[in-house]
Amino acid sequence: MIPPSARSRAALGLTASAALGRFELQICSACAAVQYPARETCHRCLSGSLHWREQPGTGELIADTIVRHSNDMYFQERLPWRLGLVRLDAGPTAVVHLHGGCAPAPSRVRVAARLDKSGHGVLLAFPIDEVPNMADDRQLREMTCDPQRRRVLVTDGKTAVGQAVVHALIAAGADLVWVGYAEPWKESAEFAALGALSRAALLPLDLTNAQSVKKVAAEIGGDVDILINTAEVHRACGIASPSGDEAARSEMDVNYFGLLRLAQEFAPAMRYRGADGESSATAWVNLLSVYALSNFPAHGTYSASKAAALSLAQCLRAEMRSAGVRVINIFPGPIEDEWNQMLPPPKMTPAALARAVVKALQDGVEDVYPGDVAQEWFTRWRENPKVLEKELSAG
Numbered sequence: 001m002i003p004p005s006a007r008s009r010a011a012l013g014l015t016a017s018a019a020l021g022r023f024e025l026q027i028c029s030a031c032a033a034v035q036y037p038a039r040e041t042c043h044r045c046l047s048g049s050l051h052w053r054e055q056p057g058t059g060e061l062i063a064d065t066i067v068r069h070s071n072d073m074y075f076q077e078r079l080p081w082r083l084g085l086v087r088l089d090a091g092p093t094a095v096v097h098l099h100g101g102c103a104p105a106p107s108r109v110r111v112a113a114r115l116d117k118s119g120h121g122v123l124l125a126f127p128i129d130e131v132p133n134m135a136d137d138r139q140l141r142e143m144t145c146d147p148q149r150r151r152v153l154v155t156d157g158k159t160a161v162g163q164a165v166v167h168a169l170i171a172a173g174a175d176l177v178w179v180g181y182a183e184p185w186k187e188s189a190e191f192a193a194l195g196a197l198s199r200a201a202l203l204p205l206d207l208t209n210a211q212s213v214k215k216v217a218a219e220i221g222g223d224v225d226i227l228i229n230t231a232e233v234h235r236a237c238g239i240a241s242p243s244g245d246e247a248a249r250s251e252m253d254v255n256y257f258g259l260l261r262l263a264q265e266f267a268p269a270m271r272y273r274g275a276d277g278e279s280s281a282t283a284w285v286n287l288l289s290v291y292a293l294s295n296f297p298a299h300g301t302y303s304a305s306k307a308a309a310l311s312l313a314q315c316l317r318a319e320m321r322s323a324g325v326r327v328i329n330i331f332p333g334p335i336e337d338e339w340n341q342m343l344p345p346p347k348m349t350p351a352a353l354a355r356a357v358v359k360a361l362q363d364g365v366e367d368v369y370p371g372d373v374a375q376e377w378f379t380r381w382r383e384n385p386k387v388l389e390k391e392l393s394a395g
């Protein structure tokens, strides 16, 4: 069961920016009027030249109410629900969902955009100053995927990133983290340390083996609230690899087919538990790469496998949407690991990447470009993908 999800094409602009964790409204380039709700032409001068721009969100709560009756099935199950009317400092007045920490009207608030259970942008007002246990708000928790008190599967705990993600989840209050591992003969002190954590449980999981994925899904699939796919193979090579197609095949086998096998076995149970109230399945996280947007020839076959995974993740997102389970894609730049040794800094540390994963869950966003390098690539790609391709091909 999801909230009403019909949106006009113009209104999808709010959803697109909320998916990145931003609150944007349209600004008229002729008269500078800020528009709300989204529209095709300026409400003041009828110009069709409207551009989405990030907003500070500050404003005055001028009225608030508690809804105790609704004809909508989604809200019927979640009443009472707090709503307010905010006059934004930027101009327009908007109906918003109200965080429980907001003082009654009249009071100052900060409006932000969030994705609701249907995956669409809605406005939510927060108190200006932090209040204790801010993330625990019942209405806010409907729009986020906070790992606190949830059970999480991290598919590969053998990598430095996988290990950092496990530690970050436990620090964020996850109830239990299952840690998958393949290649049991590869031992490390960091991996062994995970086994000693009271809220972590190690289990064999090989994404290249459909039977292994099926077996783990049968054991724990019905209990996983959040799945984080950290498994990946990364060889630093272009098309002319000395090993023929072997590197490209192993990258595809984990980065693309591994995701497909996971989705085939885990997605049905997670969809089924998408509306299970407080203990529902809530998110699926894919560790992709900013190279999924445009091929980085020095890591060409890896880029191709991540582009394939991105396309499949979009399919998974569409299939999970009606169940209210969010699919979150993380697009890091180079990470400080063995495959990027030849690349000059800056590189992202596994710990920083893990913090970005947890924050994405807490904010309930869909797409994250963590770190300066990924942010810069993403900005250049949005400006002009062809120019970025030419720059990358020049080395």
Ligand SMILES: [Zn+2]
Pocket: 028, 029, 030, 031, 032, 033, 042, 043, 044, 045, 046, 047
């Ligand atoms: Zn105008």
